[in-house]
Amino acid sequence: MPMLSSRALSGLKNYKYQSAGYTLLDDIHQPFWNWLTELLPRWLAPNLITLTGTFGLILAYFVSLYYVPTFTEVAPWWVYFLNGFTGLVYLHLDCVDGKQARRTKSSSPLGQLFDHGCDALTVHLAVTTIGTSIAVGYTPWCILGVMTIMGPWLLAHWEEYHSGIMLYGNGYWGVTEANYLMILLHFFTAAVGPGFWGTGLGDLLGLQLPWPLHGLRLRHVLLLSVFCCGVQQFSGQAWRIFVKGMSGQMPEEERGYKQLGRLAALSHLMQLGLTLLLGILVMGEPWPSTFAWRAVYGGFGVVYALQASKLIMDHMAKEPFEIFWMPILALVMLLGLNRAAVVSSEVAAGSFAAIMTAYYLYYVTTTISEICAFLGIRCLTISPKTD
Numbered sequence: 373m374p375m376l377s378s379r380a381l382s383g384l385k386n387y388k389y390q391s392a393g394y395t396l397l398d399d400i401h402q403p404f405w406n407w408l409t410e411l412l413p414r415w416l417a418p419n420l421i422t423l424t425g426t427f428g429l430i431l432a433y434f435v436s437l438y439y440v441p442t443f444t445e446v447a448p449w450w451v452y453f454l455n456g457f458t459g460l461v462y463l464h465l466d467c468v469d470g471k472q473a474r475r476t477k478s479s480s481p482l483g484q485l486f487d488h489g490c491d492a493l494t495v496h497l498a499v500t501t502i503g504t505s506i507a508v509g510y511t512p513w514c515i516l517g518v519m520t521i522m523g524p525w526l527l528a529h530w531e532e533y534h535s536g537i538m539l540y541g542n543g544y545w546g547v548t549e550a551n552y553l554m555i556l557l558h559f560f561t562a563a564v565g566p567g568f569w570g571t572g573l574g575d576l577l578g579l580q581l582p583w584p585l586h587g588l589r590l591r592h593v594l595l596l597s598v599f600c601c602g603v604q605q606f607s608g609q610a611w612r613i614f615v616k617g618m619s620g621q622m623p624e625e626e627r628g629y630k631q632l633g634r635l636a637a638l639s640h641l642m643q644l645g646l647t648l649l650l651g652i653l654v655m656g657e658p659w660p661s662t663f664a665w666r667a668v669y670g671g672f673g674v675v676y677a678l679q680a681s682k683l684i685m686d687h688m689a690k691e692p693f694e695i696f697w698m699p700i701l702a703l704v705m706l707l708g709l710n711r712a713a714v715v716s717s718e719v720a721a722g723s724f725a726a727i728m729t730a731y732y733l734y735y736v737t738t739t740i741s742e743i744c745a746f747l748g749i750r751c752l753t754i755s756p757k758t759d
Contacts, residue, residue, distance in 0.1 A: 375739045376689065381746045383628045383690035387481045393539040395546045401467065408464065409471040418473040419486045420752045425465035426490045428458035429497040436504040441662050443503045443514060449562045455501040456558030462494065463551045478754045482743045485688055486751070488529070489736065492680035495525050496673030502554060505561040506569040506591040510665055515655050517595045519648060524602045526644055526680055531609045533687040534619035534637050536626045542608075557594075569594070613637050628690020640683075643695045647679050650703040657710055664721040668706070671725035675699040678732045685739065696735075699728060 376384075412421070432455045439447035469487060473479040499521050508514045532538045540546045561568070569591040574581040576590065613619045619637040622630075631640070651672045659665040679695050686693040702724060709720040740751050749755050 374742060375735060376685075376742050376746075377691075379629065380685075380689035380691050381742065384481045384485075384685075384688050384743065385747065386625075387484070387688045387690070388626070389484050389538070390536055391538045391540060393541040393543060393546055395541045395543055395548060397548045397552075398540070398546065401548065405464065405467050405471060409468045409475060412468070412472055414476050415754060416472065417750070417752050417754050418469040418476070418478060418483050421465050421469040421472055422487050422490050423752070425458075425462035426494055428461050429494050429501075432458040433497045433500055436501055437666065440504045440507075441666065442510060444507050444509045446507075446566060447504070449565075452505050452558050452562035452566070455505060456555045456562065459498065459501070459551065459555045459558065463548070463555070466491070476754055478749075480747055480749055481688055482740065482747065482749060482751065485684060485743070486740070488684045489677075489681045491525075492684070493673075493677040495522055495680075496670075496676060498554060500669075500673075501558065505558050505566060506594065507566040508591055508595070510659075512656070513592060513595055515652055516599060518655070519652060520595065520599045520602045522651075522676055523648055524605045526648070526676070526683070527606060527609055527641075529680060529683050529687065530637075530640060530644060531613060531618075533630070533640070533683060533693060534613050534622075534632060536622045626690070629692060630686075630690055631692045640693055644679065644683070646700065647675065647695060647703075650700065650707075651676065654703055654706055657707070659710075659721065660717050664717045667718075667721035667725040671721070671728045672703075674725070674728045674732045675703065678728070678735060681736065681739075698731065702728060 435451055435454060436447070439445060439451050466487065470479075470483070473483050499518050502521075503514055503517060508517060528539065541549070569589065571590050573585060573588040573590065573593055580586075581588070614634055614637065617634065620633040622632060654668050654672060655665075657668070659668060678699060682696055683693060685691075706720055706724045709715055710717055743749075744751055
């Protein structure tokens, strides 16, 4: 069963990427990224560069899973260092893949889709390594941290669908700065240990703090700070789409068959919000074992990547957007099965994670195959005609 219609493929072929909001740190890095690109062999496909960085994060994810399964254990220092190092490598490889595409004259819409699709998957990987380094545990604070990072990233692509422009920052703070903050957090934890983040705020300040500040740990302060940044980002997105009415002001050639306007933007926002809300509910369930919780946690990360990839695909293909409803049904069924205790929690959680992973891999591989066939290109090697 094909994933993309001929109309979607035609819209994808004529896609033009637009970005804005680059920061001073981005400008400072441009000479380094250009130099790094020149070191790469010309036979190296841009998508393979992106995939290499992604595999590094996947490696760090599973190493952290082995040493810190409940987000509370103390791992060897090099585990935290690995989290930071793979994040650093991904940051730079993610910035040179596009330059390599232009250098080798192998740019294509698939490259942009592949880049952002990998980003969608690595959001979950990055959030997990942060939980590892700050020893957040299976608590509501963990869920807050997950949504604080996943939500704004997803809504950045929601805004791109309706405005046609991907904003990487506000000129002062953006994606690069956020990535460096995460990387430095891991390196700092490698140096001092995760116990530092359990220090009480009052103990650090030498004060007896009143409620609700009493009992706050540094990990909580960090997560609340990121949450405030996420709220500020969403307020800007909502203002641009709903108040300024950027949804619907897109040039005619960029519209295609998109659903635009305030009502469409609200509908899309509610669909994405439903995905995140169900994620909060399933992760907030009292799962009885580490295996069950991590299976649910990882399975939702795959659901998130799937819905985000669908949004990105529909934007690039200029198609109407609607989330995948099968993962929504799976989340609801998972909640029902766990509440009704029809099967063991481990079986329900493991089956959910396995089915979502299989569905995600099927969607990704089928979509890539259809695009490659339509455009006459290869995914992980450079086609001879572009050498």
